[in-house]
Each structure stands twice: as C-alpha cells, then as structure tokens.
Amino acid sequence: MLAAFEVQIRVLLHLYENVLSHPLRFPGATMTVTVVYDNSEATELCAAQHLYLKPIAKLMINVLLPESSEPMRPFSNWEVLDQLKSLICPDQFTTVRLSKSTKDFIRFEGEAETRSLVQILKAKLHGKIIKLNGLKTDLKVVATDAQGEWERFPREKEASSSDGAEEQDQDKSPDSIYFEGLPCKWFAPKGSSGEKPCEEILRVVFESFGKIKNVDIPMLDPYREVTTGGNFGGFGFGLQTFEAFIQYQESTDFVKAMESLRGMKLMLKGDDGKALACNIKVRRSQNFFHSPLSRWS
Template sequence: MTTIVHDTTEAVCLCQEYNLFLKPIAKMTVSVALPQLKLPGKSISNWEVMERLKAMVAPEQFSALRISKSTMDFIRFEGEVENRGVVKILLAKLDGKSIKLSGFTDILKVRAVENKMDFPTRYDWDSFFRDAKDMNDTVPGERPDTIHLEGLPCRWFILPDGPPDRPSETALQAVFQGFGPVRQVDIPMLDPYREDTLDKNFNTFTFGGHLNFEAYVQYQDYDGFAKAMDTLRGMKLMYKGEDGKAVACNIKVLNYTHYPCYKYFHAC
C-alpha cells in the first residue's frame, strides 16, 4: 500500500530515470500499561488512549498510528512519522510519561522505543553460504550476489511505451544497477510456465488485477550485492511525480537464501 509523503527532505535518489527514491523508515512502538479494572462492566477505550497519545506529541503528528496488540494488561501501538529526526522528539514526549483517563483513578504508564529493523545482516548471508556444503563461491548464484524483493509497485517499473500494469525487467535492471553491475534480473510473474514452481504466497496477482510484484536481482560481484543490501536496509521506496507529489511504500528485501526458485534462476 502506498502512502502520501509530505516531507521528502530525507529521501535519497535511487534512479532519476524512473523518479525513484529511498526514504528512511521512521517507526516506533508505544506501549501503554493498563490498570486492573475493579468495577465489573467498566472498560478502557483503545480509541481514547490513542487520541491521548496523539495529543501528547502535538504539535508533532504521527503519519500513521495503529494498534498492534491489545490485552487486559497493555495496549501496544505502532506509530510512524515522516522523518527519523521526529522520532527522537516523540520519544521524549512519550517515554516514561503517563495518561490519566476520565473515570479512572489509576494512571496509565507509557513506554516508547524506536523500532529495530528486521533485515538480513552481512553475518546472515555470509554464514549461510560459508556453511552450505553444496555451494561453490566461484559460481554465480552459489554465493551472496542476489537480492529478493517483494511489494514492488508494478506501475513504477513500466516502460514508457509498455503496458500500464506490466513491470519490465529492463526497468528493474536500470533501477538497481546503480549499486553495481547486474548479471541478470528475474520477475517470476512474467513467466506463466513457472506458475507451478513458485511459492503461492508470492504469486498472488495475475495480469489485469495486480498491483505489486516480486523480483530478483543478481549482481556480478559481492560488492554490488552488499552495497544494495546495506543501502536498502531501513528504507521505503518512494516515487516522485513530475508535479512534485510523492508517494512511498514499504518493500520487503531478502537475500538469496529465501529464493523459492533457486534451481531455475541458477540455471539461467
């Protein structure tokens, strides 16, 4: 899902030709401890707690705030803001503070922390290929050289004269070759003959109705792969139109160890 970006100051260019940028992800987790309810039939409104949190950070604002978990003991929220610099401001306004709700004598304690990125590290991919008995690091595909991307918007990777909903491997390569020379790219959904070999969790869209796609980019050397992984860590993909308006989306970046079609891609 894409969201409107109001502040693009932290965005860095990924590919000028396709108006694509990378924008830092700025998320935080806010936990509110709930008191024991002594009176039967009395409850705490999640909506009221959320509104109190929004008021506590004013004049700053969350670009998104949602409940990630709710129990009898606590409510956990995931909040997102426009820039990483704003995260520290909100943490100072929330962490260790308290909320007083009308009709309740107990106060609600608030804890807030910046989210850690769930992203593969150099240790993850280096150790996987180093410890694999059947891998030969002199052979492309049997070493850390391929990134796996999910959630790429189709319309951001089309050719000027191509179908409006069909991503192009040419466009994909142009976007990601800025990190280093690309050996080959692969968009599984473009090949109808591979439908049975793909993980059904990834092959969820068909032509005429799809919005996003998954792809694989194989670099010629380790440096290109490592630079791509390091640069994409903690980033959103952002598209900036000719009118200056920008939208962004979260993409999932994995290393080649997660690839469900290893044999096919390696044989290319």
C-alpha cells in the same frame, strides 16, 4: 509513465484530503501506498525513473498498565490512543496501529513522515503519564524506536560466512535478492500501458548498487504469470505489483544493496515534487530461481 503518475497522485491527494485521514491500504495485500508530504530524507535511487528510497520512520509505544488488586473500570485501547494523540499534538502519526495488548501493557506502532519527526514524537511521549477519566491509577508511557527484522541480516551474513559459505556449489547464488511488491507502472517503459514491468529498467534501477549478473521477473514468463504479481484495487483504480529476483556479480554489491534497502520505502517523485511511497519486501535468496530463504520488511 509520469502522465499516469500525475493522475494517480491527484486521485490519492483528493481522497487523502477529502475522504481519508490515513494512507490507502489496498485489500488483500500488506503493501501500503501513501502520499508523501515531506521527502527531505529521501535519497536518490535512479534519476531516470524518478525513484528514491525513503526511510521508514516508526515508533514503538508501550503503555504500562498498573498492578492493582482493586477493580478498575473497563477502558478501551482507543481511549488510550486518543490520549497519545493528544500528547503529540499538533504533530501527527502518518499511521498508527495496535500491535499487542496484554494484562501488563498495551503496545502501539506509530509511523511518521520522517525519522527526525519520530525523535520529536518520542520525546513528547516517553515517560509521560496518561490519565483516563474514572481511572484512579495513571498509566505510564514508554516510547522507543521500532527495530525491524532487518537488524538480523548482518549477523546472519557473518554466520553463513563462518560456516563455510564460500564452499557452496556453483549453482547456488547467496548474492541474490528477491523483491516483492514492486509497482509495475514504476518500472514500465514510458508511453506503455504500465501493466508490465521492463526487465532492463529493473536492471538499470538496481545497478546503482553494482553490476547485476542475472535478472528474473516471473510475471514476464507466461508459464508462471498466473501465480505471480497482484492487482490491488481500491476506489476505482488498481496498483499492480510484481516480484523479481536480482543476482549481483559481486557479493560486496549484494551486501551494499541489502544495507541500502534496509528500513526503506520505495518512492516515486513527479516533476512537480509531489510523491508517492510504498512498502516493498526484500528477501535474501540462496538459489536464484527458487523460493526465498530469509525475509526482512
């Protein structure tokens, strides 16, 4: 597995340094693969598989538009983005995208290598003024930490308990987690082609949070394989992913896993210290072999 990983990361590094100035986004999927240059905030998930959890470091940037009855010259969102990049120079965003644009504000979502860098970028941006050529009125910047949907999980868990969750039928499994976007190669046995994940490896990796009762990988079921997984190709190679269900024996271990996975990327680190990271989607599932109910990403 590590030999294939070395080839993959070298190709990514070449593309990143010589072709791209942003991470690789594979068509047809929301998953992003990035070369990690600073893994100082990563925590070990499973040493045997060289897998880590790396915090997602995002910043929400609102540029407030002036309330003026006087006509203003047209300007593009990208003009504003260029000014934001100038304000944080020499630091850089790993990725930045336009999140929302209205008559009152323009919102960008930026991602950085680490959460500590996010705080530096926030200090450089918050309260600053943007001046655009030919525009009489200045634009004010408001920068805040990005809050994801994950923040709702603890309240939902408490609410379900107060509503009598303990009286659920025995066939229900509120302590199950549904994973989407797990790279097959990262969970494949050493020496294999890496096309199919190994159920035992998946179990070993996520038993770091507690004893697992059940594991299900739909891709490994020939009757369901056609509707699962995904082969996301780009630049001559693909990264196949799979989905999985994991049910913990104890609800406390389920909560521990969900809390630990909150706001994290999955990272694979090679023996030379170089690393790749990808976004994974994690959802709470009430029924082990049914569709997931709630989603966080």
